[in-house]
Amino acid sequence: LVEARLSGLAQRLRHKIEAEGPIGLDDFMRAALLDSEFGYYRHADPIGRGGDFTTAPEISQMFGELVALWCADRWLAMGKPDPVLLVELGPGRGVLAADMLRTAASIPGFRKAIRLHLIEVNPRLAAAQRSRLGEAEPCWHECFATVPAGPLLLVANEFFDALPIRQFERTEAGWSERRIAFDAASGEFRFVCSPLREPPPGAPADCPTGRVFEQSAAAAELVGAIARRVMAGGAGLLIDYGGEGGVGDSLQAVRRHRAASPLAAPGQSDLSAHVDFAALGRAARAEGAAVFGPAPQGVFLAALGLEKRLQTLSARASPEVLRELLLGAYRLTDRRQMGELFKALAISSPELGSPAGFS
Numbered sequence: 333l334v335e336a337r338l339s340g341l342a343q344r345l346r347h348k349i350e351a352e353g354p355i356g357l358d359d360f361m362r363a364a365l366l367d368s369e370f371g372y373y374r375h376a377d378p379i380g381r382g383g384d385f386t387t388a389p390e391i392s393q394m395f396g397e398l399v400a401l402w403c404a405d406r407w408l409a410m411g412k413p414d415p416v417l418l419v420e421l422g423p424g425r426g427v428l429a430a431d432m433l434r435t436a437a438s439i440p441g442f443r444k445a446i447r448l449h450l451i452e453v454n455p456r457l458a459a460a461q462r463s464r465l466g467e468a469e470p471c472w473h474e475c476f477a478t479v480p481a482g483p484l485l486l487v488a489n490e491f492f493d494a495l496p497i498r499q500f501e502r503t504e505a506g507w508s509e510r511r512i513a514f515d516a517a518s519g520e521f522r523f524v525c526s527p528l529r530e531p532p533p534g535a536p537a538d539c540p541t542g543r544v545f546e547q548s549a550a551a552a553e554l555v556g557a558i559a560r561r562v563m564a565g566g567a568g569l570l571i572d573y574g575g576e577g578g579v580g581d582s583l584q585a586v587r588r589h590r591a592a593s594p595l596a597a598p599g600q601s602d603l604s605a606h607v608d609f610a611a612l613g614r615a616a617r618a619e620g621a622a623v624f625g626p627a628p629q630g631v632f633l634a635a636l637g638l639e640k641r642l643q644t645l646s647a648r649a650s651p652e653v654l655r656e657l658l659l660g661a662y663r664l665t666d667r668r669q670m671g672e673l674f675k676a677l678a679i680s681s682p683e684l685g686s687p688a689g690f691s
């Protein structure tokens with residue numbers, strides 16, 4: 333009965349656990365999201381009303397327009413290199429890049445200089461990107477490592493939250509790792525605690541008993557690689573939801589716009605966790621890059637001129653479009669919506685000075 337209920341990926345994870353013992357949450361997430369056959373991001377069409385969740389560029393065109401202005405500011409600070417690589421990590425349906433390219437055309441020389449590189453593992457989303465961005469002749473990559481050398485502008489919106497994390501728990505007896513076991517009786521995956529001899533590196537000494545500490549080696553490694561590239565000339569803007577310090581259990585699963593159980597049905601729901609911006613900042617600084625923020629998304633977009641852009645667009649909008657514009661601005665910036673939980677972090681070559689949006 334249990335066999336019949338488990339999907340192909342769950343079967344595979346079950347066999348691995350039975351052979352090797354409980355696995356780390358990072359291994360579970362990597363399989364659930366990226367398994368080449370069954371991983372969520374290999375087959376899902378996740379974004380929008382018919383999918384599992386929506387994102388800032390899908391909410392309002394103003395998001396991509398303002399991110400384009402941020403990039404234009406960095407491009408000017410870099411001395412207007414032509415060509416310049418515009419790299420987007422996890423471009424979804426290509427909406428952010430499309431809004432950025434349209435805006436870039438209003439800045440003399442910028443649009444012409446851009447060579448678009450998209451990092452994507454999902455064939456269905458890559459097809460959507462192709463139909464929306466085909467004219468810009470993008471290059472697709474499965475990972476950042478294959479992006480060619482050259483002056484770089486990089487953006488990532490809601491990408492880092494999908495990278496695998498490990499979870500540790502401070503118990504009365506010391507630190508342990510939360511790993512995933514398989515319970516044969518119920519046919520379900522469940523968390524178990526594996527005691528550790530040493531505290532996990534980077535864990536806060538004052539972490540209260542009973543609290544969870546999260547860490548993403550994948551995110552730190554990727555930021556290190558981005559920082560090394562911006563040190564050769566360029567800047568990156570990472571926007572995601574999260575906080576600083578990694579304390580707290582933030583693992584979540586979303587399916588059809590509703591919370592789901594993270595360990596049930598691996599590969600069939602989106603798994604994500606809060607981004608630890610302090611850890612990303614440390615990884616970038618370790619490579620010598622300058623780091624700005626994190627700034628709350630509402631503050632960041634306001635500093636880039638959201639109000640003015642809203643006024644300009646509103647001036648010629650129908651009542652329905654006006655309503656959509658106002659609702660979009662509200663959702664992106666209100667503290668109870670995306671304005672505070674979502675944050676922007678900039679990584680820049682130090683000689684470029686402070687970027688726009690970070691006062």
Ligand SMILES: C[S@@+](CC[C@H](N)C(=O)[O-])C[C@H]1O[C@@H](n2cnc3c(N)ncnc32)[C@H](O)[C@@H]1O
Pocket residue numbers: 366373379387388389390421422423424425428451452453454457474475488489490491494
């Ligand atoms: C939450 S969506 C965000 C989409 C888009 N940035 C937006 O704001 O609408 C995550 C995106 O990253 C891609 N993705 C997730 N993990 C990835 C990985 N490890 N490597 C490359 N792409 C990945 C997904 O396929 C998707 O395009």
